[in-house]
Amino acid sequence: MEKVSRLEFLKKLGFGGAALMATLCVAGLGTSSCKSNSASTSAGSKDFTLDLNQSAYADLKIVGKFMVVQDVVIACTAAGTYAAVTVICSHEGKKQVGYRESQKDFYCTAHGAVYDQQGKGKSGPSSGGLRVYNTSLTGNNLRIYS
Template sequence: MVTGNVVVANTTQGYVAVTLVCSHEGEKRIQLRNNEFYCSAHGARYDLNGKGLNSEGSHGLTIYTISQSGNILTIS
């Protein structure tokens, strides 16, 4: 799910919220793929903690703190 410039993904580690904006060249194309974050522009890959997994993703991805209370997710 994308809201504003934030991607909220249901992963094997629970809900994770990251920026939609790729740190490679700023394209807003981050998505969850194979339980990692991926940018469809040039293929940057990031793990669920935002760590870059290839040269395009080497600058990492901003992760937001997310908390859950019942059915409500709060991103900060």
């Protein structure tokens, strides 16, 4: 009987390219290019300031509203108070995290992961958390930084 490696076996089954990579990742046989939960939570450091007087950021003056700027979900959680987390979900890395005023939490619309305002996983498929950014409001300038 011919001995073949797992990779050769999958190739013989007709898996190739992206399908092969997806199979390897799902099967835990992956390479360093496979996404892991820990890798997907590591968004880059940030430091930017938004002028809330600009119409583009007007929603951020309304309690319960949120915006995504530079891959950061910025939510106005109370008058003059903000929470900021990465938009990249720690489950499968989709950029679908938003803020829910009704629950006062962050929620990923892809598969339903829920995070508290400190980025800690509350429920859903993700066991990881979200990267949290600092916020600082000075006048109408809202700074988001690592």
